[in-house]
Amino acid sequence: MTIHPSELIVPGPTPTGESEKFWAGCRDGELLLQFCERCEHWVFYPRTVCPHCWSDRLDWRRAAGTGSVRSFTVVHKPGHPGWAVAAPYVVAVIDLAEGPTMLTALVGVEPAGVRVGLPVAVRFETVGEFVLPFFAPVPPTA
Amino acid sequence: MSGTRPTGAIVGVGELTPTRTTSGKTTLGMLAEASRLALEDSGLDRDRIDGLLVGPQVGETPQHVPATVAEYLGITPRMSNVVDLGGASGPGMIWRAAAAINAGMATAVLCVLGNHREPVPSRSPNRNPIREFDVPFGASGANTAYALLKTRHMHDFGTTDEQFASLAAVSRANAQSNPDAIFYGKPIDTAGILASPMIAEPLHLLEIVMPVAGGDAVIVMGAEAAEAATLRHAPVYLRGAGEMVTHRAMSQAPSYTTGPLKPSMAQALAQAGIGIDRIDLLSLYDCYTVMLAITIEDAGLCAPGQFGAWAAGRDLSHTGDVALNTHGGQLGFGQADLAGGMSHVVEAVRQLRGTADGRQMADAALALVTGNGATMSEAVALVLGRDR
């Protein structure tokens, strides 16, 4: 089984004033992260101050949208019933090329094909009212 | 690391017997019952209680928690606070109580946690960073988070499913000496744990705590005041404490193979002036096998990645080489929500007093207690001693 995002009927994100730009970027097919102009760290998830230096000089910049799998789990018994149609599916934490980590689900891959260190790239998918940054292996394996 | 040592004494403990669900009970009522048991156990008059530490949940009321609990209990504490460190809340309360006493703000502090559990739990609304950036990707709940830890541990160290399952088997075995444990009368071996359903690969069902209803309360006094008071049991002393908070969401954790308990345990042991080899009872927070595994390694009991070989060479029962979670741990006893973390404190007190009934250790003088909140996020370590 692999995830078919259009079939999911699951809770979506609740954007806040801090994160609106991130979700708007996803709608436009861009992975936008915050960049601290003071200490030059990239920041994810979106915040009002940099978690590295507490500066508020956070700019939005387009990220490469690539990274590698830091760790993963194959979910057999989802915490939310809406995910049951996709189970077993892969939840992974990605080390983004810019430094921050991001949790996501993997698409375009069977669970058996996932390992720590697997190179992946963002793949925007529509789920209900939202466009979410899922990730898929590069080059694609499925 | 050196510096001042915390002083304080635990003079009373109370614990509700875990049940799968409650019906018609309130969290407030259960907090009160656990408190009553702790007071009875201490032998103190109720009017001696002048401090109150409670968890963030009283079920019905999201705000004004200390006031709600104080009103319900009919006490007027001179010091009160919510302690919100997830599973580490219980141990976190103990040193805070001692600190408040040392600051002259109270003389006898009630620390209490508990929860009711309806047959059909309700869902919380969609908010906060985890709900915005983790849950929409299918990562609801703690199971996926702890599975990420286990995957990375197996990848980095080559640890095996059997080694993780063996820790759950130890907990189940120890629970057979505790009639209050939810799995009392239900032993299971490593193979049985591996045969349980896969929940979030590589986590099996029986590597995960059983949620139960229950509650735990502890009363803390100053060491000298405790010695001057008329008590039912000898005081158990706080010898050292350490605490650290690092993150909330697993996606933001600084490491997947070591956690904030490492510096917390080191500080608690340094304050107590002892090494880990002096500890008689390990009362280690065990919401998942991987949490217990990493805590064993972070405590310095073995090298990183070596918990499996460490556990395999030892008898970890109350009569064994090293006593580990003699009440069954939460994996064998059950996890009564935030009170689950306090059960490790209560068990240590019982062993150090010599009142652990059918599972009493021969000569327990020092215990290491840990608490863990969220996913290796909120850490508290305590060293408790029979002697001051």
Ligand SMILES: [Zn+2]
């Ligand atoms: Zn910065």
